Amino acid sequence: MADQSSILQQIDAALDGLVADWNIYTTIFAGIIAAFVVYSVSSSQDPDVHPFLLARQSTGSPIRQKGESATYRSLETPHGFPLRLGLNVKDTGAPKWTAGRRGDLRDIWKAALRGSLNPDGTVAGEQGKIYTVLGKQAIEHSLSQVTQELNVIGRHLQKSEVKTVAICLTDSVELLTAIFAGAFYGFKTIIVPHNLPAETLSAHLQHAQADALIAEAGSLDLSLVTKENKQLSLVLWVAKYGNRHMDWHEVPEGVKGDLNVSVWHELVEEQKDLTSLTVPEYDPNTPPPGLSTVWPSSSQAGEFIDFQSDNLVSAIAALNSALPRTQRFSPSDLVLSIDSLARSYPLLQVMNALFCNASVALNSVAGEKVDFALATMGVSPTVIIASSRTMSDYHDRVMKPHTGPISSLGRWVQSRTLEAGNMPSKNIFSQLARIGPTAELSLDKLRLLCISHRADGDASARLSSEQLTDLRVYTGARVVYALTGPGIAGAIAQTNVFDYRCLTGPSHFGSPLSSIEVTLTGMSEANVSDSIPEGQIAVSGPAVVSSKTTLSSRGRISNDNTLELSS
C-alpha cells in the first residue's frame, strides 16, 4: 500500500515538475497541435467513390476459350445480362411500365427540341443551344432555327432522290444539321475529314458511291472531283460568313447539266417560310440509314466504317451511363468539342450532350492536333472533348515548362487530395498550382475533360497517369480517358471519372463501356495463367460494326481489371 502510494506520489511530483515548465513556447506548441488536429479532422472526407470500386473495375467471365483471356465487361452489365442496346426512349402516351425503345438519331434531335426534363419526368422545356466558335467569338443558333435548316436541306436532298451524301465540312452546325437531315429524310451520310487533298477525297467519294456532296465553298476543286465521280449528281456548298456575297453556282466545264449545284444559305433563305419549325413525323420502327466515318489508317486512303443506327445509339447510351449520375451531361452544361466530329468519340459525345439537353459548342478548327489554348478561347465550356494528341502536346509544350516552384508546391498539395480520392476544391493552393501552367486559359467553369486515344495512334500521344493528374490539378476539372478503335462506335473503354489514382507509366483506360465486351485473344496457353493476361484486343457487342472485331493492337488487363495498351 505504502509502496503504491509512493509511486503515485512520484508520478504526481514528476507531472508537477513537467507542467511547472509550461511557458509561452509550450502554449504555442499546444496551439499548433490543436490547430493541426482540428484541420486534419475537418479536412478529411469520404473519397468520391468507394476504393473497392476502383480496385476491381470490371468483371471477368468465369469461362474462357482456349488461347483467350476471360471476357471482361463493365460493372453496369454483368455476365448473363444483355449489353446496353440503346437509349431506352419512352414515347409519350406509352404505358409507364413498358420498356423503352432503342431509339435512333431522330429521337436524339427530338429530345433536344423537347427540352429538359424535371426530376419527376415532366417536361421543363429548357432547350440547349448550339454555338459555332470562330476564333474569339461564338455565334449562337437556336434549335428551332437549326430544325428549319434541317427541313430545308433534307427536302432539297430528298427531292433530288440522292441516297448517299458525303459531308466534307469543318466542325460546324451545318455538319450536325446534315447528319440529322440524313436520319429524318432517309439518306445515308458519310463524314469525310475536311482537310484531305482532292485526289483522296475523290477516291473516298468513288469508294462510297456518294451521289451528293456537301462541302465548304471554295475548299476544293470541283472539276477534279467530278471527273472521277460520274455518279455525283448534287453539290451543296456551305459558304462561310465572310464570302456569302460571291456566286458559288459555277459548274466546271463538261459536267454542266447533270450536276445540281446550290448554296446552303441561299436555299435556307428561299425556303425558310415554306418549312415548319418541327421535325417531320417518322415511324420509330424503321431505323434510319446508317452513318459512315473514315478511320485514319496508316495508308493514305483510310478505312470506311459503316455504322448502323443501332451501333450509334448503343454507344451513345453507354457513353452517358459510363459517367456517374452526378457527373452526366445536364442542361446547365456547355459541351465544347475541339476534336473533329469526323471521329466517332467526339461525334457521339456531342450527340449524348444533345440528348441530355446540354448546349453544344463546335469549333471550326477542331481536329486531332489543335492548340488547346486557342481552341478553347471563344466560349467558357463546362465540358471539353479533346484528343490525346492535343492534350499531350499542350502538356509537353506549355504546362510542363511553365511549372515553377510555386506551382509545384500547389500541385503537391492538390495531388495529395487526389490521392486520398477527392477532387480538390478551388482554394489558395489551386490558384498557386495554376499560376504558370494554365495562365493563358480561361476555363473557369470547366468541370470535365473527355480525352480519347486511338488504339492504333502514335504511342507518344498516350497520356501517363502523371499527366492526367497534372491535367486534373491545373485545369481543376475531372478527366475521363477513353480508348477508341476502328469499327467500334464511341469507345472501347473509358476511365472512371472518380479514379484519381496516380499510378506509374502510361495510364490505363478503365473498364470496357457497357455497350461492348473485351476479350484478349491470341495468347499462348503457357502465358494464360499469368496474373496479367495480355493479347490482341477483341471487342464485341451492339456498338461494334458487324458485332465483333479484333484490333491490331495488343492490350492487357491489369490487377484492377482495367484495360491497358501494351506498348
Next chain:
Amino acid sequence: MATEGTTPQAEVMSIASPINLILLSLFVVLLYWHFRPKPAVVLPRGPAPVVFRTYTPKTLLEFNGEGDRPVFLAVRGRVFDVTPGKNFYGPGGPYENFAGRDASRGLAHQSFDEEMLTKDLSAPLDDLKDLDADQLENLQSWEERFSEKYLVVGKLVAEGDPEAPAS
C-alpha cells in the same frame, strides 16, 4: 532568495524543457501519421477462369464428383458444371447416375434410372428423336434451369467426332 528567484526564471523560459520536447515529438508523430504514404487498396483476384473444353462421353466420365473432383453433366451437348449442387448430382445424391454422363434422356423422362443413360460410351450421342412433346418440354425446362444456375464449361461430342480432342 534572490538567486533562487532568477535562475528558475531562466529555466522556465527555456524552449528545450521536457514538456516542450514531448509536445514537439507528439507534433512530429501527428505530422507523420497525417502525411504517411497510404497503401493502395488491392482486392484479391477472383478464381482463374475455367477453360471451355470439348468432351467426349469417355472424357466426361471422370467428372462424377468422387473425391474432390467436380460434378459435370451434359444436356443436349452442353456440359454443365453442377458442382454447387453436389448434394443432388454428386455421389449419394438422388441424381448421382447423371454425374459425368449425358443426362438428356433421363431429364426428359423425369427418370433417374440407369437405363436412361447411353451404355456404350463410344456410340454416337443420343439424338433424342423418339421423345414426345411433353418430354421435350420437360427437357427444355430443365435446360433453362441449368443455364440459370450453373456454368456451361464445355460441350459434349461423340467419340470420333472431328471436333473431339485427340486423346
